Amino acid sequence: MKKIILLCSLIFIISCNSQDKRTLMGKTAYQQKLNASYKDATKSPLKKKDLKQFKGLDFFPIDTTFIVTAQLIKTVNAPTFKMATTTDREPLYKEYGKLNFTLKGKKCQLTIYQSQDDLRDAKYKDYLFLPFTDDTSSNESYGGGRYMDVMTTDISEENTIVLNFNNTYNPYCAYNDKFSCPLTPRKNHLNIEIKAGIMVFEKH
Template sequence: MKKIMLLFCLLLIASCNSQDKRPLMGDTEYQQELNASYKDASKSPLKTKDLKNFKGLDFYKVDSTFIVTAKLTKIANAPTFEMATTTDRKPLYKEYGILNFTLKNKDFELTIYQSQDDLSDAKYKDYLFLPFTDDTSGEDSYGGGRYMDVMITDENPDGTIKLNFNNTYNPYCAYNEKYSCPLTPRKNHLDIEIKAGVKVFKKH
């Protein structure tokens, strides 16, 4: 009986120590979920050597200044086009709408896109794709730009939608060149430093 109790205690201690060594990394739920997915070898875009040393993505400090309300002007009858990527792959997209918003007392405009390949997928059919570059691109953030997922279901009755630049992510190409990633259209450059969201990844 004593041996069984001792074994139980040892297992309990080992379990607690294991949990202590693997805390959720990140200051927000979004950061924690993103880090958890990158730490998971079954779905991580990281190369083996980078995954081995992975301790969490590098983020700018969360800043509420970079949460803005944008006016969404939908584009009627937009043509389907082939989005340029880092490879020969040409996924089908449509321009869904134009986003106008004010950030740090400056007015900006971005085009938001809808993947035509995802429309038949119940999991992703409500997702809109917002790629952008800014004045940190190629310096503190990835040179190819960053992405933001926006949900159609988050659109308000007054035609506005919230953009949270703290919840941005890098294309998988930023971590591993084997992936094919949409290139950010030139017109989606923001002439401002977006010091929010994920930073450039430093490979090992």
């Protein structure tokens, strides 16, 4: 009898743990990973009151038309500059190049940057920074713009790279004003609605 009770207890615990894991939203591996990091109190940018009720970030529906191949034109001898942020902090960046692509029949261009601080960190030295705003900004998406991480290792020999706007994220300032975040340059506004990727954060 004791064995049966113990077995039932174990099944109940496993079942509860499984249900807790299933409550974390995300339709792709990218979304699930992002949600997991925001649920983790040691990593999350969320305020305590928002973290308590957090069940997952909001995303636009997955749309493969927002996965495009861009042609990269690298910027030669780009000067180092101080990028404006939401605070007095002025991190150092360089313009890495221009990305030209066609999205929903419209020709688009975005400037991509390289953090000079990241170059000193082996973990992030291959990361490039792609901030942008679009016609959903300040409405369905965060007004300060969204970010996309691009890796130098993903650039082909023909200097092309795949941009997946489904895999975008908000700056931490969208969740908590204690953070300092780079401001999206005006030239990186897309005159089109990017209804893919992360949406504006609805605070509770």
